[in-house]
Amino acid sequence: xxxxxxxxxxxxxxxxxxxxxxxxxxxxxxxxxxxxxxxxxxxxxxxxxxxxxxxxxxxxxxxxxxxxxxxxxxxxxxxxxxxxxxxxxxxxxxxxxxxxxxxxxxxxxxxxxxxxxxxxxxxxxxxxxxxxxxxxxxxxxxxxxxxxxxxxxxxxxxxxxxxxxxxxxxxxxxxxxxxxxxxxxxxxxxxxxxxxxxxxxxxxxxxxxxxxxxxxxxxxxxxxxxxxxxxxxxxxxxxxxxxxxxxxxxxxxxxxxxxxxxxxxxxxxxxxxxxxxxxxxxxxxxxxxxxxxxxxxxxxxxxxxxxxxxxxxxxxxxxxxx
Amino acid sequence: xxxxxxxxxxxxxxxxxxxxxxxxxxxxxxxxxxxxxxxxxxxxxxxxxxxxxxxxxxxxxxxxxxxxxxxxxxxxxxxxxxxxxxxxxxxxxxxxxxxxxxxxxxxxxxxxxxxxxxxxxxxxxxxxxxxxxxxxxxxxxxxxxxxxxxxxxxxxxxxxxxxxxxxxxxxxxxxxxxxxxxxxxxxxxxxxxxxxxxxxxxxxxxxxxxxxxxxxxxxxxxxxxxxxxxxxxxxxxxxxxxxxxxxxxxxxxxxxxxxxxxxxxxxxxxxxxxxxxxxxxxxxxxxxxxxxxxxxxxxxxxxxxxxxxxxxxxxxxxxxxx
DNA sequence: CGCCGTTGATGAATCGTTTCATAAGTAAGA
DNA sequence: TCTTACTTATGAAACGATTCATCAACGGCG
Numbered sequence: 001x002x003x004x005x006x007x008x009x010x011x012x013x014x015x016x017x018x019x020x021x022x023x024x025x026x027x028x029x030x031x032x033x034x035x036x037x038x039x040x041x042x043x044x045x046x047x048x049x050x051x052x053x054x055x056x057x058x059x060x061x062x063x064x065x066x067x068x069x070x071x072x073x074x075x076x077x078x079x080x081x082x083x084x085x086x087x088x089x090x091x092x093x094x095x096x097x098x099x100x101x102x103x104x105x106x107x108x109x110x111x112x113x114x115x116x117x118x119x120x121x122x123x124x125x126x127x128x129x130x131x132x133x134x135x136x137x138x139x140x141x142x143x144x145x146x147x148x149x150x151x152x153x154x155x156x157x158x159x160x161x162x163x164x165x166x167x168x169x170x171x172x173x174x175x176x177x178x179x180x181x182x183x184x185x186x187x188x189x190x191x192x193x194x195x196x197x198x199x200x201x202x203x204x205x206x207x208x209x210x211x212x213x214x215x216x217x218x219x220x221x222x223x224x225x226x227x228x229x230x231x232x233x234x235x236x237x238x239x240x241x242x243x244x245x246x247x248x249x250x251x252x253x254x255x256x257x258x259x260x261x262x263x264x265x266x267x268x269x270x271x272x273x274x275x276x277x278x279x280x281x282x283x284x285x286x287x288x289x290x291x292x293x294x295x296x297x298x299x300x301x302x303x304x305x306x307x308x309x310x311x312x313x314x315x316x317x318x319x320x321x322x
Numbered sequence: 323x324x325x326x327x328x329x330x331x332x333x334x335x336x337x338x339x340x341x342x343x344x345x346x347x348x349x350x351x352x353x354x355x356x357x358x359x360x361x362x363x364x365x366x367x368x369x370x371x372x373x374x375x376x377x378x379x380x381x382x383x384x385x386x387x388x389x390x391x392x393x394x395x396x397x398x399x400x401x402x403x404x405x406x407x408x409x410x411x412x413x414x415x416x417x418x419x420x421x422x423x424x425x426x427x428x429x430x431x432x433x434x435x436x437x438x439x440x441x442x443x444x445x446x447x448x449x450x451x452x453x454x455x456x457x458x459x460x461x462x463x464x465x466x467x468x469x470x471x472x473x474x475x476x477x478x479x480x481x482x483x484x485x486x487x488x489x490x491x492x493x494x495x496x497x498x499x500x501x502x503x504x505x506x507x508x509x510x511x512x513x514x515x516x517x518x519x520x521x522x523x524x525x526x527x528x529x530x531x532x533x534x535x536x537x538x539x540x541x542x543x544x545x546x547x548x549x550x551x552x553x554x555x556x557x558x559x560x561x562x563x564x565x566x567x568x569x570x571x572x573x574x575x576x577x578x579x580x581x582x583x584x585x586x587x588x589x590x591x592x593x594x595x596x597x598x599x600x601x602x603x604x605x606x607x608x609x610x611x612x613x614x615x616x617x618x619x620x621x622x623x624x625x626x627x628x629x630x631x632x633x634x635x636x637x638x639x640x641x642x643x644x
Numbered sequence: 645c646g647c648c649g650t651t652g653a654t655g656a657a658t659c660g661t662t663t664c665a666t667a668a669g670t671a672a673g674a
Numbered sequence: 675t676c677t678t679a680c681t682t683a684t685g686a687a688a689c690g691a692t693t694c695a696t697c698a699a700c701g702g703c704g
Contacts, residue, residue: 003653005692015652030444035421036367037690039358040659055386055402056585061378068404077418079401080377082390096399099357122352208585237589263378263530264586267559269593325683327662337682359660362689 008033039101047077048290049097049105050283051090054207055082057234058262059279060108063130066283067106074291076103085110085170085205094119104290106130106283112175126293130286132175136303140293142286146176149275149310150183153229153257156273156312158191160319162227162255168201168214168239169231177231180259184229199225206231211238218254219246226254227318233258233265233274240269240317255318271315278308330355361423369399370612371419371427372605373412376529377404379556380584381601382430385452388605389428396613398425407432407492407527416441426612428452428605434497448615452608454497458625462615464608468498471597471632472505475551475579478595478634480513482641484549484577490523490536490561491553499553502581506551521547528553533560540576541568548576549640555580555587555596562591562639577640593637600630 006014007022014022025031039045048071052060064080071078079102083090090110097105098119105120105127117127117139129141157165167184169177181198188197201218203210211234218228218239230236236258240250248254250270258265261276285306293301328336329344336344347353361367370393374382386402393400401424405412412432419427420441427442427449439449439461451463479487489506491499503520510519523540525532533556540550540561552558558580562572570576572592580587583598607628615623 002655002692002694006653009692013652018653032417032420032441032445034362034423034690035418036358036361036423037659038692040356040362040661040690041692043659045358056380056383058378058380061383064377065404077403081399082387095354096357098354101356101358119354123354208589237586241589264559264590267530267563267590268586269589269591271591324662324664324685328683331662335682340683356660359689360662362660362691363662365689 044101044103046075047079047100047102048287049093049100049102050078050080051083051093051097051105052080052108053083053085053110055080056207057232057260058264059232059260059277062262062279063108063283066280066285067287068283070284070287070291074287083108083110087111087116090116091119098123098125101125104128104294106286106290108132111171111173113173126290128286128290128293130282133179133305133307136305138303140286140289140303140305142282142289142306142308144277144282144308144310146179146310147183147186149259149277150180150185150229151187152183152310152312153180153259153275154184154187155190156314156318157227157229157255157257158187158193160227160255162225163193163197164199164223164225164227165197166199166201166218166221166225166228167231168203168211168218168228168235170203170206180229180231201228203231203235206234208234208238208241211235212242213238215239215242215246219243219248224254228254228256230256230258233260233262233272236272236274236317237264237268240272244269251316251318252320257318261313265313266315270317273315273318274313276311276313278310281308366423366425368397369401369422369424370609371415371422371424372400372402372429373405373415373419373427374402374430375405375407375432377402378529379554380586381554381582381599384584384601385430385605388602388607389609390605392606392609392613396609405430405432409433409438412438413441420445420447423447426450426616428608428612430454433493433495435495448612450608450612450615452604455501455627455629458627460625462608462611462625462627464604464611464628464630466599466604466630466632468501468632469505469508471581471599472502472507472551473509474505474632474634475502475581475597476506476509477512478636478640479549479551479577479579480509480515482549482577484547485515485519486521486545486547486549487519488521488523488540488543488547488550489553490525490533490540490550490557492525492528502551502553523550525553525557528556530556530560530563533557534564535560537561537564537568541565541570546576550576550578552578552580555582555584555594558594558596558639559586559590562594566591573638573640574642579640583635587635588637592639595637595640596635598633598635600632603630 007019068078081093087110108131120127127139133143134141167181201214203214258272258274261274265272265274329341390400403415409432430453442449449461455465456463489503523536525536558578580594580596583596587594587596
């Protein structure tokens with residue numbers, strides 16, 4: 001009935017008496033309006049989709065919080081999904097988002113190949129890429145300068161006198177992983193050293209378990225690097241557990257530096273030097289970019305790429321006691 | 323068109339030729355079916371709601387993973403929301419779930435008062451309470467035996483000779499917080515000691531920040547307890563950071579024991595003794611209970627309460643070096 | 645007394661999918 | 675050849691909220 005709809009959505013357009021009568025009926029019947037019917041009528045939902053590669057990573061948890069706050073302010077809900085670094089899961093979730101006619105999507109892509117958001121553009125669902133820089137041609141993005149982050153980490157280690165540095169990071173395709181490594185290499189060149197100062201220790205995933213695995217391989221290297229730079233903090237934590245068990249002292253025998261500066265970096269075995277990556281802010285800015293794209297003109301929108309600056313946070317894991 | 327629906331949902335009931343024709347049309351038009359229309363027709367969605375008190379807590383992240391796996395196996399999606407320990411946010415999200423006609427809801431209640439799931443029962447949305455024991459009268463639940471957990475922690479500390487033990491935990495209303503404390507008290511009684519062996523250090527939230535705050539108060543106590551039992555690991559991490567900065571040695575000056583055994587307990591400053599709380603299994607079992615309640619008979623379902631056993635994991639934070 | 649403007653209530657149409665009853669077409673058996 | 679059984683395709687109705695055009699009621703004013 002049209003009047004009920006008015007009571008709920010435009011209470012001022014309806015007389016005091018009718019409103020009271022309708023409200024009473026709603027109470028008695030325990031009526032709860034159906035969001036699917038509203039959505040069907042409206043043609044789009046009141047939700048944003050957020051697809052990250054690892055919900056277990058505190059970095060993404062913080063990013064999600066930033067997104068949720070911004071979305072909440074706009075009266076939108078957020079649905080957080082986990083692609084678990086699997087491209088097929090990523091496609092499945094993006095299709096899900098398309099079927100749900102999400103108002104917009106925030107995506108941390110699994111790899112840098114292709115344009116996984118194409119499923120969304122068919123439905124005119126705007127997409128903002130988070131935590132990965134991409135060109136401005138197709139989508140907006142919010143990321144941090146990963147080359148700079150790698151550079152900061154590299155300079156820090158080189159200044160401390162390290163001459164053989166391991167880099168622990170995931171598959172080459174990930175722009176992020178490449179960029180951090182590139183930053184490290186740039187620092188090496190700055191210092192006038194050769195590129196083989198850097199030893200790669202590849203991993204497939206970016207969690208603590210993979211870190212432990214990498215730790216074992218790292219210990220076996222000969223000559224063993226005196227420092228290790230990890231593509232994220234979880235890897236660093238895993239490495240520290242392993243090398244600690246093997247009797248390798250951090251930072252004396254091995255300096256360790258992580259990336260992201262998650263909450264637990266400060267509390268860990270040896271407080272971890274890390275590159276602070278502003279997670280919540282990335283989430284918040286990305287949501288705001290998305291809202292801006294939604295808001296006024298469907299057309300006449302120019303895609304933006306925001307790049308934030310990372311910051312080195314020095315702790316015990318790279319600084320021997322005086 | 324009915325035929326299209328058949329092609330998508332019952333491809334075997336339609337001739338090879340028509341199917342190909344329809345599929346081709348779908349490709350060309352870039353058709354994506356509307357989930358809201360499906361839901362409207364079906365009267366219910368294909369989603370489970372999961373409402374936790376802190377998405378930043380790795381314990382709940384693990385619980386969510388368990389839930390997602392089980393739900394995925396049943397072809398259902400999961401929407402994870404964060405009540406942030408706020409009763410009003412909890413009600414808001416439960417109303418949202420009701421409006422979305424969620425297939426079922428998993429709820430970690432903010433406190434033990436009332437029955438927040440009543441909003442759901444009006445819509446016949448089944449609810450399973452996770453990580454909090456409740457009576458079997460109204461809903462199913464999956465929890466761990468928190469009294470036993472507290473007892474294990476208490477025995478461990480008392481056996482090590484501690485005679486003054488701080489308990490750091492949130493508001494009294496939380497059954498969980500009470501139970502863990504009760505377990506501790508039971509251990510104290512077992513040992514033939516008086517109840518004032520236990521000193522309460524109350525906190526409002528269960529995160530690292532509150533832990534740091536509690537740490538400051540703990541240091542100020544006189545006489546200072548020689549051991550502290552925390553209602554969760556995040557509190558313990560916060561406390562360890564604070565007391566470490568203040569020059570208090572763990573475990574020599576202060577033994578610390580946490581609860582949940584999150585991934586980071588093992589990797590932290592001083593590896594943390596904790597009570598293992600099977601997060602992923604709670605999430606999985608709860609989802610399975612929910613699916614069972616959904617499956618066959620809307621009526622004739624008897625609510626179940628599953629209680630899992632916690633397990634003490636001893637690490638350095640309570641064991642001085644030999 | 646009649647006309648007009650305003651305010652508030654009503655009901656039909658719509659969104660896109662599924663379901664169900666019916667129709668059309670085909671093959672087999674009497 | 676006609677009926678029967680069976681397969682496959684078609685079209686209408688329904689889900690529930692919203693929107694919009696229409697309508698009724700009422701007060702003011704000429």
